Structures are given as structure tokens and as C-alpha cells.
Amino acid sequence: MLNSLSILPLPMLALELTPAVELASVLALGIAAQWVAWKLRLPAIVLLLVFGVALGRFLPAEELGASQDLFFAMVSLAVGVILFEGGLSLDFREIHGTKGVVARLVSIGLVITWLSTAAAAYYLGIFSLPMSVLLGALLTVSGPTVVLPLLRHVQPVRRIGSLAKWEGIVNDPIGAVLAALVFEVVLHQAEQGDLATGEVLTNLGLTILCGVALAGLGAWFLWEILRRYLVPDYLQNPFILAFVMLLFAVSNQLMHESGLVTVTLMGVILANQRKVELRHVVEFKENLRVLLISMLFIVLASRLEVNMATLEKLGWGSIGLVLVIIMVIRPVAVFFSTLGSSLSWNERAFLAWIHPRGIVAAAVSSLLALQIKLSLEEHHPESTLLAEAEKFELVTFLVIMASVTIYGLTLAPLARWLGLSGQNPQGVLFAGASRPAREIAIAIQQEGFPVLLVDTNPKNNSSARMKGLPVTHASIGSEFVQEEIDLGGIGRLLAMTPNDEVNTLAVQGFTERFGRAEVYQLASPEARSEKTETVTAYRRGRTLFDIPTTLAELEARFEAGAKIKKTMLSEDFDYDDFLAEHGNSALVLFRVEDGKRLIVATDEQEAVPKAGQKIIALIDEDKSVISREASTTTISDKSGDSSISAGL
16 A cells, blocks of 8 residues: 555655545556657557556555545546547548448447357357356447547548547447446346346437437537627636536436437537537547546556456456457458448458457446446345456456557558558648749658648649649638548648748647647748737747748749759768858758658757758858858758759
8 A cells, every 4th residue: 555655764754645646646647658658659548557557556446535436426427528529529521421331330330249249258258148248248339538549649541540530439329328238138137037128128219319319408508608608718618528527417317328328429419510619629628538538547447456366367268359359350340331332442451450449448347347246246146247247347458458459559550551541641731832832842742751732822733733743722721621631641731821820820720630849830021020920929830941931031042043952961971061062051941861751940959960861951052142150050960971962
């Protein structure tokens, strides 16, 4: 117990951990696991489970100051919030043309997964038939807690990524309701000796009816509240959060597990209306989701007793079940669900290799195991279900951990092999197709990096096409660009329109997709003069290039005969030699590392280019065109090797 541990072996020095410190430690440990996973490019949930199991050896869940009932109530509410946030991310436009595939995956695919998993668990001798059917029902779920981080890690093309996201979020409430209904049947049979099929079917209908009705009413209420500005901006996020929790609890009170249907469907309805702006709500819920997932997995995993006795209890049959679920059942379910669809074989292969289990499976398995013990321990101690309850939870966590680990470590290489992903994408999206943007895009494209230009100027777009550049006629701030254009292989934005406000809006629009570190814009004209800037600094992207430059200055230099040239640095020809050769006329644009990584030059980088890196720079014929002070930053890393400078 942590409460009884001394910090140092000094006679008078000891530390009693209060519940507040223990809870804060859980949160800190969860966020630390998320950060380490990001740093090591590993699935976060694997580390969360490992950290949780390790924590459980020192700080059992009951020491967090909450009773069993309160503990599971908090877990249930957190899952409800996570599913509402998942529903908010489901836009019907994402699955235009593939709605039928989603419908079959969460119906035909779900039934195949349920029955096949139940059969495997039974014939492998893991559980009795009733418990096998219950396990199969529970393991149909996947969920946003595992699918979304995995998709963010892999970054597949839009269509297949949207399909995987929709299936993962939609089948969560369906699978949870199915598991709850099967649990009723199993428990009723253990207590009364009959199946009560009619009662279960009635409950199924009432659960769906309750969930749909409350979701519609809840979405309408929030829509009206926000549309009429009845809640001030600073209260909107906490108001919606409190309302979602209340509606979730009320729905569950009316019909068991209908709350999951209610909040998920309410999120979907709100995500597909176009009258009320919900971006700020989505951002808040995404941040909250990270905290909740971190805490939930840590705390739930801490309840597991992992030792040799536990491993012996699981046995080889449980490992065999995991392999059958991943290697056989999932591919078969996808095969039958996608028959006759427009999906290519590689898209089907991708879907066949992504179905990790997440927080809903973890939370529901813990809850069902506890309810089995509470229901049967006193009056039916001889029941086989009672003996299997603890193993039920262990097997579920084994499937969660194994599926997340296997998919997390293998999905990215598979997606690249299938041609459906460019993990760590290095391509560039250009806002604007002016001459400087076109010339820079050509230089990048010749290095093998994908580019895409977006502009509303027909003349610019025509010139870009004449140069062989991919271009889209649209406004960079439009929903069409955000929702419809496939940005596979694109990992950063360069905002290079003549309008600084438009550049800033483009940066804000793509910050969520690319991250703040990968959205850039040209210097504003005001920054190069004594005028007051029209855009607040914190709203802007990172400033292009190693010397802040405006579009007008770039255009003037191209008109004066400037060329984009490439130079490979070496030990014999380093960055100082490069500057000595080109004088003050070199404006460093990019650095290419190992032929695979494109690094954008900005005014904030302090390291110098190094040997083995290629510099892409704009070189003036007149070497006195720009002024470069000795202290001016260049790009990242130190320099080396002489190279051939080739004008484009």
C-alpha cells in the first residue's frame, strides 16, 4: 500500500497519501503514458494498461475513496461522455457512397462476430455455453477510445479511415446493448431456469425506443438552446457536458444500457445539423476524452490481479481465442459484410485488420462480472457463472490488450503495403497557387513529396495545371476542402495567398488536422513595416521561411530572375560554404533529410543544416537583394557536403 510507504528511510519522515493525491497520481500517470506512447510511436492504450496493472500492485482501486457502486457509476458516466464525443465526430458526408457497407458491418458483421466468438470460446473450453455467448456479445464492440488513436497513428486515406471510424463508434452502443440483453437472459436462466426470450425481446424494443426518443429530444433541446443564444459562450461546454451526463443517467434509469444509444445518437444528430456551430464543443470534448481515457484504463486495469495464478487460470485456450478472433473471425465478418460493395481488395484487407477492443469492453466486463457475483453469490453459490465471473473479466482484458498491441504494431506497415497510408505524411497543401507557390510546389514535387494547391483564381489554377501540379478550384476555408478532398500523404499546410487574414483562417482550419507545428504562413505585410498587424500573433501559423518574407517580396524576386536551387551538403561543403557561395541572396525554403523527410524553414529554428541534408533555397541573381545578419537563424541542424546547385 502506498499509504504506508516512507519516502526516505529516515525515522521521523513518512508520507500519508490522501485520496486527492492518489487521484492526481492516477491522472498524471495516465497522461505520462499517453506522452510516452506518442514519443515511442506506440499505441497509448497498451501503456495505459501496463501502467494500470503496475499501479494496482501498490494502489488497489478500492483505496481511491469510492465504493463499488460509485466507482462504476463514474466509469459509466465517463463512457457516456466518450461516446457522445465519438458521435459528434460522425458526419454522414464522410461515408458518401459507402453507407451500405457501414450498415452491413454493424449488423451482419456484428452478428458473425458475436456467434463465432461465442463458438470459439465454448469449443476451446474457456467458458460454459451461456458465458461464451455473453463474451461473444461483449467482444463485438470496438469504440472511439481505441479506433480514433489508431487511425490518427496510421493516417489512412479518407474513405477507408471514415469507414473504420464509423464502424468503431456505431457498434459500441449496439454491442453494449446486446451484451446487456444477453446478460439478462444468462442471469435469468441461472436464477429461474428458463430463457425469458419474450421479456428480452420486449426489453430490446424498449431500449431502442427509449434511446432514439431521448436522443432526438436531447439534440433538439441543445440545438434550440444554442440557436437562441440562451447560454453564454463561457458556459456552453460545461452546460452541454452536464446535460449529456444527466440524459445518459436518465436514459439508463428508464431502460438499462439505453444511455449509450441515447448519447451516441444525440452526438450524430448534432454533428449533422448545419445551423449551430459546434467546433468549440468538439475541441473541448476531445481534450476531455484524453483525460477520461487515461484515467479509466489506469483505474480499470489496476483492479486486475496479474500473477502466475492468473496466467494459469487464463490458460492456452484464451490465447488461442485471441488469435482466432483476430486471424479468422474478423476477416470472415468483413468478407461477408463487404460482398458486392465497391471496396477494393486492399480496402477490405485493411478493414479485416482493424477491430481493437476498448474502454466499453473493459468497463462493461468489469460491471457484468461484479453483477454476476452480487446476484448469484448469496442464493446460487454453486452456479458455474459465479466461478467464471472473474475469468470473464480477465479474458476480456486479455483480448483488449492483445488486439490493441497487435493492431497497433502491424496496422501502419500493412496500410503502407496496401497503398492506403502514408504514415508521417510529408506532403504539402498550398493555400494559393500564385507563381511563388507553383515554383515551390514544383521543387517539392521533384523531390518525391506529394503536393496539392487550392485557389479560387482560375488563371493561377490554369497555370498550375500547365506545370503538371494537382490543383483544386475552391476556397481554402470551405467545408468542401476540409471534408471532401482526399489529403492522403499530406502532412502540412503552407498558406501563401495574398490575403493575410485568409492565410490565418486557413491555419486555424487545418491546425486540428495537421497539428500546430505543421501549419505555416507567409509573413504579413504589416510585420515588414511600421503598421499595426491586423491578426493577433497567437492565431497565426509558423512564419515561412528562414527570413520572414511576404508574397509580394517573393513575386518581386521571381520577376527579377531568382531561381529555386538545390544543394546537397557534405563534410567538404557545409552550410557556411553555402552562404559564402551565394552571399546574402539565399532564402532557405526547405531541408530534405535522407530523401524522406521534408523540413520547412522558419524564422524560429536555431540549428544549422548538416552534412547529408539537401537545402532547397531561393537564390537571387543579384546577391545583394536581401540582408542576412550573422545572428539570423537558418533551419534545423548543422551542415556538410558540396553539391550541384540545379536551377529549376
